[in-house]
Amino acid sequence: MxxxxxxxxxxxxxxxxxxxxxxxxxxxxxxFGKCNNPNWHGHNYMLDxxxxxPVSDRTxxxxxxxxxxxxxxxQVIEQADHxxxxxxxxxxxxxxxxxxxxxxQCWRVLQPAIAPATLSRLxxxxxxxxxxxxxxx
Amino acid sequence: MxxxxxxxxxxxxxxxxxxxxxxxxxxxxxxFGKCNNPNWHGHNYMLDxxxxxPVSDRTxxxxxxxxxxxxxxxQVIEQADHxxxxxxxxxxxxxxxxxxxxxxQCWRVLQPAIAPATLSRLxxxxxxxxxxxxxxx
Amino acid sequence: MxxxxxxxxxxxxxxxxxxxxxxxxxxxxxxFGKCNNPNWHGHNYMLDxxxxxPVSDRTxxxxxxxxxxxxxxxQVIEQADHxxxxxxxxxxxxxxxxxxxxxxQCWRVLQPAIAPATLSRLxxxxxxxxxxxxxxx
Amino acid sequence: MxxxxxxxxxxxxxxxxxxxxxxxxxxxxxxFGKCNNPNWHGHNYMLDxxxxxPVSDRTxxxxxxxxxxxxxxxQVIEQADHxxxxxxxxxxxxxxxxxxxxxxQCWRVLQPAIAPATLSRLxxxxxxxxxxxxxxx
Amino acid sequence: MxxxxxxxxxxxxxxxxxxxxxxxxxxxxxxFGKCNNPNWHGHNYMLDxxxxxPVSDRTxxxxxxxxxxxxxxxQVIEQADHxxxxxxxxxxxxxxxxxxxxxxQCWRVLQPAIAPATLSRLxxxxxxxxxxxxxxx
Amino acid sequence: MxxxxxxxxxxxxxxxxxxxxxxxxxxxxxxFGKCNNPNWHGHNYMLDxxxxxPVSDRTxxxxxxxxxxxxxxxQVIEQADHxxxxxxxxxxxxxxxxxxxxxxQCWRVLQPAIAPATLSRLxxxxxxxxxxxxxxx
Numbered sequence: 001m002x003x004x005x006x007x008x009x010x011x012x013x014x015x016x017x018x019x020x021x022x023x024x025x026x027x028x029x030x031x032f033g034k035c036n037n038p039n040w041h042g043h044n045y046m047l048d049x050x051x052x053x054p055v056s057d058r059t060x061x062x063x064x065x066x067x068x069x070x071x072x073x074x075q076v077i078e079q080a081d082h083x084x085x086x087x088x089x090x091x092x093x094x095x096x097x098x099x100x101x102x103x104x105q106c107w108r109v110l111q112p113a114i115a116p117a118t119l120s121r122l123x124x125x126x127x128x129x130x131x132x133x134x135x136x137x
Numbered sequence: 138m139x140x141x142x143x144x145x146x147x148x149x150x151x152x153x154x155x156x157x158x159x160x161x162x163x164x165x166x167x168x169f170g171k172c173n174n175p176n177w178h179g180h181n182y183m184l185d186x187x188x189x190x191p192v193s194d195r196t197x198x199x200x201x202x203x204x205x206x207x208x209x210x211x212q213v214i215e216q217a218d219h220x221x222x223x224x225x226x227x228x229x230x231x232x233x234x235x236x237x238x239x240x241x242q243c244w245r246v247l248q249p250a251i252a253p254a255t256l257s258r259l260x261x262x263x264x265x266x267x268x269x270x271x272x273x274x
Numbered sequence: 275m276x277x278x279x280x281x282x283x284x285x286x287x288x289x290x291x292x293x294x295x296x297x298x299x300x301x302x303x304x305x306f307g308k309c310n311n312p313n314w315h316g317h318n319y320m321l322d323x324x325x326x327x328p329v330s331d332r333t334x335x336x337x338x339x340x341x342x343x344x345x346x347x348x349q350v351i352e353q354a355d356h357x358x359x360x361x362x363x364x365x366x367x368x369x370x371x372x373x374x375x376x377x378x379q380c381w382r383v384l385q386p387a388i389a390p391a392t393l394s395r396l397x398x399x400x401x402x403x404x405x406x407x408x409x410x411x
Numbered sequence: 412m413x414x415x416x417x418x419x420x421x422x423x424x425x426x427x428x429x430x431x432x433x434x435x436x437x438x439x440x441x442x443f444g445k446c447n448n449p450n451w452h453g454h455n456y457m458l459d460x461x462x463x464x465p466v467s468d469r470t471x472x473x474x475x476x477x478x479x480x481x482x483x484x485x486q487v488i489e490q491a492d493h494x495x496x497x498x499x500x501x502x503x504x505x506x507x508x509x510x511x512x513x514x515x516q517c518w519r520v521l522q523p524a525i526a527p528a529t530l531s532r533l534x535x536x537x538x539x540x541x542x543x544x545x546x547x548x
Numbered sequence: 549m550x551x552x553x554x555x556x557x558x559x560x561x562x563x564x565x566x567x568x569x570x571x572x573x574x575x576x577x578x579x580f581g582k583c584n585n586p587n588w589h590g591h592n593y594m595l596d597x598x599x600x601x602p603v604s605d606r607t608x609x610x611x612x613x614x615x616x617x618x619x620x621x622x623q624v625i626e627q628a629d630h631x632x633x634x635x636x637x638x639x640x641x642x643x644x645x646x647x648x649x650x651x652x653q654c655w656r657v658l659q660p661a662i663a664p665a666t667l668s669r670l671x672x673x674x675x676x677x678x679x680x681x682x683x684x685x
Numbered sequence: 686m687x688x689x690x691x692x693x694x695x696x697x698x699x700x701x702x703x704x705x706x707x708x709x710x711x712x713x714x715x716x717f718g719k720c721n722n723p724n725w726h727g728h729n730y731m732l733d734x735x736x737x738x739p740v741s742d743r744t745x746x747x748x749x750x751x752x753x754x755x756x757x758x759x760q761v762i763e764q765a766d767h768x769x770x771x772x773x774x775x776x777x778x779x780x781x782x783x784x785x786x787x788x789x790q791c792w793r794v795l796q797p798a799i800a801p802a803t804l805s806r807l808x809x810x811x812x813x814x815x816x817x818x819x820x821x822x
C-alpha cells in the first residue's frame with residue numbers, strides 16, 4: 001500500500017518583534033538588529049502542512065484536504081492572521097516569535113489536532129527568501 | 138563520489154472527476170463535494186521528477202536532463218496533457234484520479250522507464266496551494 | 275485627489291473544451307488541436323480584477339477589497355469553480371470557452387455588479403505561460 | 412528613438428494598522444475589520460518602480476538600475492523596512508496606511524528624487540493576492 | 549466587438565556583456581560595473597509577447613497562441629537561447645545588449661512576423677527583480 | 686530541544702559552458718548539445734542554503750540568518766555573481782560547470798565556513814524548471 005505525503009499551503013499576515021524579555025534592551029538590539037524594532041514589523045507568512053500515510057482505497061486520499069484546511073485554519077490561521085505574535089497569539093505565550101519558534105509551536109497545536117493522521121512536516125516561509133522546516137524531532 | 142539529486146519540472150493540463158464508481162452518487166457527493174462534479178473540472182498540474190545518483194566524471198551529470206525530459210514526456214505528458222484522467226489515460230485505468238493516485242501511477246510508469254537510473258521522488262502540484270509527494274515506499 | 279487602481283486576485287479550477295458547434299468535427303480538430311479533446315481538459319485559472327478611482331479620505335480605500343472579493347466570488351467563482359465552462363456556467367452560454375471569451379463574459383457580469391465603482395481591467399491567466407486582458411473596449 | 416519603460420522590484424517588511432483617528436473605535440472596527448487590530452499586523456511588501464524614457468545610445472540604458480535602486484532604498488526602503496507605517500515612517504505622517512495611501516506617498520517622495528528621469532508607474536503588492544498601481548494622476 | 553490582449557510567455561537563457569565598444573575600457577567599467585565583466589555573465593530571460601485585436605466569432609481567439617508561439621520561437625528563441633547576445637545573435641548586431649536594446653530589437657523582428665495581427669507590447673524580464681516594456685513608440 | 690532546519694535563499698547570475706576539455710569538440714557537442722556553445726550562455730541561479738540544529742533559548746534562532754547570508758555572499762555570491770563559471774570562479778577550477786558540480790563545490794566552500802553550525806542541504810535552481818540538491822553524501 002503506497003505511502004504518500006500530501007501538503008496544504010495556507011497564508012496569513014502578522015506583526016512581530018524579535019525580542020527576549022530576559023535580556024537588556026542593548027543586548028536585544030545587538031542580537032536582533034532591525035528585527036527588534038519596538039514598534040513592530042510584519043510578514044506575509046506561508047505555511048505548508050504535510051500529512052503522510054497510506055492512500056485509502058475508498059477515497060484515493062491520504063486525508064481529505066478540506067478537513068486538513070479546516071484544522072489548520074482553526075488552530076493556526078484564526079489565532080495568528082492579522083494579529084501580533086508577541087501579544088495576541090496564545091500558542092506563542094512566553095516564546096520569542098522567531099520563525100523557528102513559530103513553526104515548533106504550530107507543530108504542538110497541529111499534531112494532536114491532526115491525529116490519528118500523521119503530521120510529518122511543517123514548512124514556514126517568513127519572506128520569499130527564508131523559510132524554516134520542522135518534523136517533530 | 139558525491140551523490141546528487143537532480144529534478145526536472147514539467148507541466149500539463151487535464152480534466153478529472155474525483156469519483157469512486159463502487160459507491161452511490163450520494164456517498165460520492167458526501168465524500169468529494171464539488172470535486173465530484175459529474176461534468177468535470179480541471180487543473181494545471183506541475184510534476185517534479187527527481188533522480189538521485191553519483192555525478193559522472195565524464196559529463197558532470199547525474200542524468201542528462203534532456204533524456205529525463207523525453208522519458209517523462211513520453212510516459213506521462215503525452216498521455217495526460219489536455220486529457221481526462223477518468224477516461225483518456227491508460228495508466229489511470231480503474232483508479233480514482235486523486236493527486237495521491239496520480240503520483241503513485243506516475244511512479245509506476247516512470248520508475249522502469251528511468252532505470253537503471255534511480256527515480257527518487259515525484260512531487261505533483263494540483264493547485265498553487267496543494268501538492269503530493271511519493272518516493273516509492 | 276489621486277486616482278489609484280486596486281487589484282484583487284482570485285483563483286478557480288474548471289474544465290473546458292475549445293469547440294465551435296457551428297463547425298464540423300474535422301474543422302474543430304484542425305482549428306483547436308488538443309484543446310478540442312471531446313473528453314475535456316482543464317486549468318487552474320487566476321483572475322485579477324482591477325478597480326480604478328479616487329482614494330477616499332475617510333477610509334484610505336478606492337474600494338473595500340473585502341467587498342470586491344465577495345462580488346467576484348458570487349458573480350464568477352461560485353459559477354465557475356470546479357465546473358465545466360461548456361456545460362455548467364450560465365454566463366458562458368453559447369460562447370466558445372476560450373480565455374478571450376471567458377474574460378469578456380466575466381466583464382459583462384462584473385461591471386454592473388461593481389458599479390458605481392469603475393471596473394478598469396480584468397486579467398485572466400489560463401496557464402503560467404499565457405494570459406488575456408480586457409478593459410471593456 | 413525608442414521609448415522604453417524599465418522597472419526595478421524591491422522588497423520590504425512592515426507593520427501597520429488600518430485606522431482613521433478621526434473616527435470612533437466602533438466605526439474603525441466596522442470599516443476595517445481585522446485590519447484594524449490595535450496590536451498591529453504586517454506584510455512583506457513588494458514595490459515595482461518604473462521609469463520611462465528614451466534609450467541612451469551611449470549606455471543602452473533608460474536609467475542605470477543601480478542608481479534607481481539606490482534612490483528607492485534611500486527614499487522608501489530605509490524608511491519603511493522593518494518599521495511600523497503608523498508610527499515610524501515620516502512620509503506616512505497623518506495618512507491612513509492603506510496600500511493606496513502608501514503607493515501615493517511613495518510617489519511623492521520618489522518622483523522628485525528620480526527627476527529629471529520620468530517616474531511613470533508604481534505597483535505595490537501587499538499580499539500575493541492584492542496590489543495597487545499609481546501613475547501620478 | 550470586444551478588443552482583447554492575449555499574451556504568450558516564453559523563456560530562454562543567454563550570456564551577455566554590457567559594453568560599448570566606442571568607449572574606453574575604463575569608461576565601460578565605470579558605466580557598467582560588474583555587468584561589464586569581459587568573461588561574460590548570463591540570465592534566464594522571460595519574454596511576454598502581447599497581441600491585441602478583436603475576438604474572432606469563428607474561433608473565440610484573437611490569435612492562435614500556437615501560431616504566436618511558433619513565430620516567437622523562430623524569430624527570437626532559436627536565435628538567442630543558449631547563445632551570447634554580443635556574438636551570436638544577428639538581430640543584436642552593433643547594439644549594446646542591455647534589456648532595453650534587446651526588447652526593442654525583439655520588437656523589430658517580431659512586429660513584421662506577427663502582422664497583420666497587432667503586436668501591442670513586449671515585456672522582458674532579465675532577473676526576478678527587473679524587467680523592461682516596449683510598445684513600439 | 687527541537688531540531689529545526691532554516692534556509693536562506695540567495696540569487697546570482699553567471700555565464701557557463703558545459704564542456705569537458707578531456708574530450709574532443711565533436712564528443713562535447715554530442716554530449717552537451719546547445720549547452721556546449723563555445724560563446725557561452727548563462728542563468729539566473731537561485732541557491733537555498735539550509736542549516737539544521739537546535740533552537741537557542743536565548744535567541745530563538747538556529748543560526749542568525751544575517752550571519753548565514755554574509756557567509757554565503759563571501760564564499761559563493763561574490764565569487765560567482767556576474768562571472769563565468771569556466772574562467773572566473775576559483776572553486777570551480779578543473780570542474781565541468783554543470784549544476785551538479787556547482788552545488789557540490791558550493792558545499793565544499795560553505796560547509797567549513799558555516800561550521801560549527803551544520804550545513805544540511807543545498808538546493809541550486811538553474812532555471813525555473815530544473816534544480817539540484819546535495820546533502821554532503
